[in-house]
Amino acid sequence: MATTITTGTAEVRDITKMERIGAHSHIRGLGLDDRLEPRGNSQGMVGQAKARKAAGMILKLVQEGRIAGRAMLFAGPPSTGKTAIALGMAQTLGSDVPFTVITASEVFSLSMSKTEALTQAFRRSIGVRIREETEIIEGEVVEMQIDRSLTGATKTGKLTIKTTDMETIYDLGTKMIDALAKEKVTAGDVISIDKTSGKVSKLGRSFARSRDYDAMGADTKFVQCPEGEIQKRKEVVHTVSLHEIDVINSRTQGFLALFAGDTGEIKPELRNQINSKVAEWREEGKAEIIPGVLFIDEVHMLDIECFSFLNRALENELAPLVIMASNRGMARIRGTKFRSPHGLPVDLLDRVLIVSTQPYQAEEIEQIIKIRCEEEDVTLSEAALNVLSTMATQTTLRYALNLISTAQTLARKRKSAQVDVEDLRRTYSYFMDEKRSVEWIKQQQGFLVFEEDLQAEPDADVVMDQS
Structure with a gap:
């Protein structure tokens, strides 16, 4: 028995990305030149x-x-x-x-x-790039005439399409009329119709209608009227x-x-x-x-x-x-x-x-902080940048980067456009880094609930033979 494998390639999904500032939203690529040499x-x-x-x-x-x-x-x-x-x-x-x-x-x-x-x-x-030939009708809509029955249950119509070389009239059924209505196709639009799936795509508006100001919106795209045959075979890649x-x-x-x-x-x-x-x-x-x-x-x-x-x-x-x-x-x-x-x-x-990967140098840390400030729309004073870079060297880079947005909140509270050293100091006092947290736990020895001293037995770990 022959097996039919469906790929679902006829379905087009249009997903609008939500802009959001994340931990790595500033990354645009590897930063290499044509010879694969890394730029600074x-x-x-x-x-x-x-x-x-x-x-x-x-x-x-x-x-x-x-x-x-x-x-x-x-x-x-x-x-x-x-x-x-x-x-x-x-x-x-x-x-x-x-x-x-x-x-x-x-x-x-x-x-x-x-x-x-x-x-x-x-x-x-693992991707599969599938090539298939399909027959399409492509041209400029000259006229679209739709006739409804007395009850309105059935619709028929005629569609006149032209290219620079020829003009043809097609009879329309109910499904095709609905597809054209969904795309809001009017006379003067350049459209493409996939004959196998019946999908209608509006490519733009003909340059011949560029003076038709009533039908033109701010986002109207003008295209040339197609040349050659109205029906043509086209290779589609999914x-x-x-x-x-x-x-x-x-x-x-x-x-x-x-x-x-x-x-x-x-x-x-x-x-x-x-x-x-x-x-x-x-x-x-x-x-x-x-x-x-x-x-x-x-x-x-x-x-x-x-x-x-x-x-x-x-x-x-x-x-x-x-x-x-x-x-x-x-x-x-x-x-x-x-x-x-x-x-x-x-x-x-x-x-x-x-x-x-190696730990970052002090100059590299300063550059990373600048990039993150641009990404988060935060303005740091020169003194604050030096303090934050030193803080990142003494604690961790992630801790320092987390202080940028919190310090900006304090700067806005005092109605300042830029983050200063005082904002960083206050933020530093509010949020502990890992080293200060360990010191605080040592000071609280005996006061925390369910403290246990978990010491691994020395003979519990067997070192794997590397030979």
Whole structure:
């Protein structure tokens, strides 16, 4: 029995992004030039030259489709830009190459098995670029005449379309009349109609109607009247992820299941059918596989079963580039008694390219603070900038960045346009950093509830053999 695989490519989703200031909303890319050399301060990235160049080289290989099924690890202390570099890679790749971000701990909080959650993340990171030929009608609307029956139940009509070379009259049915009405098509509009799906797209208004001031709004787009034949064949390219194809074919409601949230577990038999169908499309030249990127943050939170799955999944024919991030040194592998570098098993570490990130220098910290102030629309005085940079060196960069918006609140309270040293001092007194918090806990020794001295037994940890 022949299996029909649905891709849902005919559905166009228009999602309006909500502008929001986040921890990494200032990142626009990796800040590399054409020779993949890192600039000092570019696209929101500062410092970490070696790590950014390594990421740029990997990115080049991803774009050429030469590094699928590999893995790399960003390892470094907290607040050294590991997640920022990964998000910079996502910005550089663009929307056509799938980039999936997950945190290792979320694998354990989903209502499905760990391996299923990782499988879905893997398949979200693999794109399928599908090429198909479709017949379209494209031209300028000369006249649209709609006739209604006496009861109003049925509608018929005629549509006159022209190009620079020819003019044709088409008979319209009820569905096509509704589609044209939905797009608010009027005489003088340049439209495109997909004959297979009946989808109507309004390309703009003809330049011949540019003097028709009554019909022109502020956002009206004027286009030239199309040339040549009215009916023409056109190649349409759709890009979907393997996971989207899985969901569409595993649910009765089709593509609407993508918006339902929890998609549940998908049968391996269905995935095998989809893989074989995609392989057929590749052989016929209808489809092309785009290996994307899967970024797993805090990867040391995965357990030994997940690491074993990753080892096997990376050898699969359909595997993306897996980028991991960890801030651990020698740490216990979750689910075992063994300790290993970065909390990853040695056999997985042997597969990955490890990129280290270094703590930021004082000048780099100052530049990062300036970038964040621009992102958050905060004006710092010169003295306040020096104090905040020193504070970041003595405490942590994240703590200093968190003080920017809180200090601005205090500055607004005293009706000042810029944040001064006094605002930072008051904020510093309100919010403790990690070192002062530890000191305070020591002072409160014996007063806090349920204090316990948890000392790990020295023989509880077995150091993994590195040979």
